[in-house]
Amino acid sequence: MLKKILNFQTRTVNKAVLFVSIATFLGYGLAVLRDNLLANFLNNSQADVYWAAFRIPDFVYGLLITGGVVAAFLPVFSHSFQNSQASARRLFNNVFTVFGLSLVILSVLLAIGAPLIVKVIAPGFSLPQKTQTVALVRIMFFSPIALGISAIFSSVLQYFNFFVAFSLAPLFYNLGIIIGLLFFFPKIGLLGLAWGVVLGAGLHLLIQVPPLLKMGFSPRLLIDFRSSELRKIFKLMTPRVFGSAAYQLNLVILTAIASTLAVGSIKIFNLSNNLYGVPASLIGVPFAAVIFPILSRYAAAGNKDKFFSAISPVLRKVVLFGAPVSCLMFILRAQIVRILYGTQLASSGYFGWRETRLTAAALGIFSLSIFAACLIPLLARAFYALHDTKTPVKIAVWSVILNLFLAWLLVELLRSHQAIANFLSFAFKLKGIDNLSILALPIALSFSTIVQFFWLSYSLQRKINVSYKSLFNRSFVAKILLACLIMSVGAYIFLRIGAAFLIINTVLGIFLQAFLTALFSAAVYLATCWLIGVKEPIFLIKELLIFLKKKLYGKL
Known part of the structure; x- marks a missing residue:
């Protein structure tokens, strides 16, 4: 039964989006349970250590895989498969081996240098916190290896419209973390939680193996740097890696800033940021994932008319869902946080009223840019399908620079200008809470996200030679x-x-x-x-x- 479900192949965009959205929704249900347990099982100091440690291996995964291979592999694979199935299989094995080994080598080197990295990412931590963070980082570096290989498998499954296994993988990832929290953490502390992350990454990979084997793509070790297709992937991914590096460094620097604020600031930022990512994952990412192979086929065929006809209605659908969700999440921000994080599923209950109010305020600020966050993945994938990784990367880099500048500026303003803090306190009903500096981070991130969306929209309009009225x-x-x-x-x-x-x-x-x-x-x-x-x-x-x-x- 499970094998039949995993091997199910969708045939229409809307049906595929439905499957992806349902699976993503279930995955986020587990993610909410995961975050509730993290919020209540871990005290503020432990939570800050976990989130800071998690950020480092996530940086590696985002840099090499999400930011590089995923963006460049599918268009090249699509073109290769149209020419020859044997060539496509050889390309798959080559990418699997080269990037798998790259992840192993990079993870080992960074695990060795973890003490120096932790000093940079968490300058505000105490010595015991830094020691704990180093130990967690070294365990968690197993996860980007498994997740990286899994992402390559996902790209092949997306091309053949096998969206079920691809969509269920994050659900199993969160399940692994929850197992680590419930069963490993009580016995060996935060190290158990780190092993839960590794378990989740392994499950994320294994769930995609059955449909991959069904399509005849059994991974084989192959290294061929002379391959023109591999060189093309490197060429396409290089600017995208720089863009992803900027985005990942953005999160690293925001984490570093949060570590210098009140204890628990990293926890508040990550919990609100996770909720902020839910609409984009349920709306923007499914449409982007499903339409990407279609856009890649039209781009490979040089058919811009069909390319536009495919992306324009999808953009409207994302606006149709993303805009009301943005408004509704702002209005219901307090209720959402109180239900999801304030409900104490753990006996300790470390998520108190102060954390609830600050997280709700941060979520309210984040919600103002949800519509933009939903549309950015789709707009970026449109450029990738056209084999243009430079434009979205350039825009992403400048957006990150803007975000970091605003974050630094707003933290300083909130510290030195009481009038600004008083305004935020009044607007988000935070009377009685002295330190509101953490709110500088969601303000900066939301503003830069909106700027990034408008810039991408304008650039895509010029790229495919259609009027702004026609595009949106x-x-x-x-x-x-x-x-x-x-x-x-x-x-x-x-x-x-x-x-x-x-x-x-x-x-x-x-x-x-x-x-x-x-x-x-x-x-x-x-x-x-x-x-x-x-x-x-x-x-x-x-x-x-x-x-x-x-x-x-x-x-x-």
Whole structure:
């Protein structure tokens, strides 16, 4: 049964997006459970150590794989497979071997240099914290090796529309971390949590092996630096690696800044940032993952008309979902944080009222740029499909520079100008909390994300020679903004009404308040879209109903 599920092959974009979104949603359900346990099992000092240690191997994975191979491999593989299946298999084995060995060598070298790296990434840590961080980093360096190989497998599965195993992999990754937290951590402390990360990475890899073998891609050791296709991947990934390095360094420097603030600041930043990433992962990433191989095929064939016809409606769908989620997450920020992190599943309960309020405020600030975060993966993949990695990299680098400058500036302003702190305290109901410097990080990150989105949109418009109106359809965007405004007003009023009739000092009361407000808001949004002539929601609902009907009768 499990093998049949993993080997399921989708045939349409919307169906593939549905599978990816459902699996991603389930994965984030486990991620929420993971973060709740982390927030409540670990005290502020332990949590800061874990998140700082996690950042270093994640940097390696993001630099070489997410930032390099994933962006460059699929377009080249797509072109190779169209010419010869044997050539595509040889390319796969070559990439598997070369980049797998590169990850092993780099991980070993960085594990040896971990003490120096920790001094840079966490300058505000005490000596015991730094010692613990080094120990965790050395264990966690097994994870980028497994995740890197897994990412190469994922690219092949995406090309053949095997999205189920690819989508379930993050779910098993989070499951491994939870196992480490529940079973290893009580016995050997933070080291057990680090081994849980390694277990999760191993499961992430293994879940993708069955469908890969079904397609006839059994990994073989092969090193051929003379391969023109491998050289092309290196050429395509080089600028992207610089862009990814900028992004990863961005997170490293933000972590370093947070380590100099109040104890628990790294914890607050990461928990709110994880929630911020959920909409992009549920909306932007599935569409980007599914449309990428299609765009790569059209780009390889030199068909810009079909390329535009494929990406334009997908952009509108992302706006359709991303914009209201951005608004609703801002309105429900306190309820979301109280339900997901304030509910003490652990007996210790280290996530208190101060952490709840600051995390909710950070999430509220992050939510202002959710629409942009949802669209950036799709816009970036469009450039990658066109074999242009330089443009999104250049934009990403400048966005990171802007973010880091703003983060440094805002931290200093919040420390020296009480008026700014008072404004944030009033806007996000933080009266009684003295140190608000951590909020500088989400403000800077949100602003730079919005700038990055507009810059990417403008550049893609020029790249494929279509008007901005054709790419995003200003009339459509204006209607969506109107629907979001009406929905937001209705949501705020409904939220106040719920507070009057529900007991909101209990988990059930808070959940009902948030759930009913979200349902009401969705109804208002869909009704408004229908009234002002936005037809996409109706078409999507009809397609979903048809899909479910076929599934019910076993005719898929």
